[in-house]
Amino acid sequence: MNMALHSFAPGGHDARASAPNAGLVADALHLEDVSLVYTTDKIETLALDNVHLRVRRGEFVAIEGPSGSGKTTLLSVIGLLDAPTSGRYRLFDEPVEKLPLRGRALLRSQRIGFIFQDFNLIGDLSVADNVELPLLYARVSASERRARVEAALDTVGMTHRADHFPSQLSGGQQQRVAVARAVVAKPSLLLADEPTGNLDSKNGEAIMELLLGLHAQGTTVCMVSHNPAFSRLAQRVLFLSDGQITKETFGNDAPRPRS
Ligand code: ADP
Ligand code: MG
Numbered sequence: 518m519n520m521a522l523h524s525f526a527p528g529g530h531d532a533r534a535s536a537p538n539a540g541l542v543a544d545a546l547h548l549e550d551v552s553l554v555y556t557t558d559k560i561e562t563l564a565l566d567n568v569h570l571r572v573r574r575g576e577f578v579a580i581e582g583p584s585g586s587g588k589t590t591l592l593s594v595i596g597l598l599d600a601p602t603s604g605r606y607r608l609f610d611e612p613v614e615k616l617p618l619r620g621r622a623l624l625r626s627q628r629i630g631f632i633f634q635d636f637n638l639i640g641d642l643s644v645a646d647n648v649e650l651p652l653l654y655a656r657v658s659a660s661e662r663r664a665r666v667e668a669a670l671d672t673v674g675m676t677h678r679a680d681h682f683p684s685q686l687s688g689g690q691q692q693r694v695a696v697a698r699a700v701v702a703k704p705s706l707l708l709a710d711e712p713t714g715n716l717d718s719k720n721g722e723a724i725m726e727l728l729l730g731l732h733a734q735g736t737t738v739c740m741v742s743h744n745p746a747f748s749r750l751a752q753r754v755l756f757l758s759d760g761q762i763t764k765e766t767f768g769n770d771a772p773r774p775r776s
Pocket of ligand 1: 555556582585586588590
């Protein structure tokens, strides 16, 4: 597949090279004592239970855990789609737990890209229009939008399908478009919720390759995965159970926490 990642480097400015001291890596995100309670019809669900998590800039973290353990909720909090019920959250060194909705939306559109298990492309927009959408939110000029959409589609090898609609594509192709959409605004942080969950192994591997390539370019990645073969490619794997991080394992080149 086309891996023209050199032409497209989202989040590169956040790479380790920008840390003030060699070996000292700044945080991309820092959750302290974060809990989230969902309340529906008098039923309260403690979806996150006193979570402490620091992710370094440029780190690739995988999250595993049984269904209902809070993985999606954790990504939603990290991605500013959900606010914690209690606790503190610093995203790129900025406290965000009290940010108003508009501020959260702005920060999200500037710094965060999302990839979901079921692709979430908009059915009546073409591939190119789907990928362009985040740039419209970010008020990028038309000529810049065209160039960025082209580069993003090239990165995922989908240039030849720019005028197709999602229903005309295979699952693997749709997810590649979703990756292009997630990175077109050059996010510093890429969040992926079971991005290979609906794909066969060959297409899953292709998406994994894209994520690893983006990580190599300096993007911080948090990925939920049910597939240990994929999560073990991350620098660190977190295990969630009943809303708590119960275990973490480190890969060989992982930046280890100092505290
Ligand atoms: P996972 O992604 O690990 O399967 P989730 O984060 O989706 O888990 O869910 C964690 C818990 O929170 C589950 O018990 C789930 O039923 C509950 N939950 C998730 N979203 C909501 C919601 N919008 N309203 C109420 N409960 C929810
Ligand atoms: Mg989930």
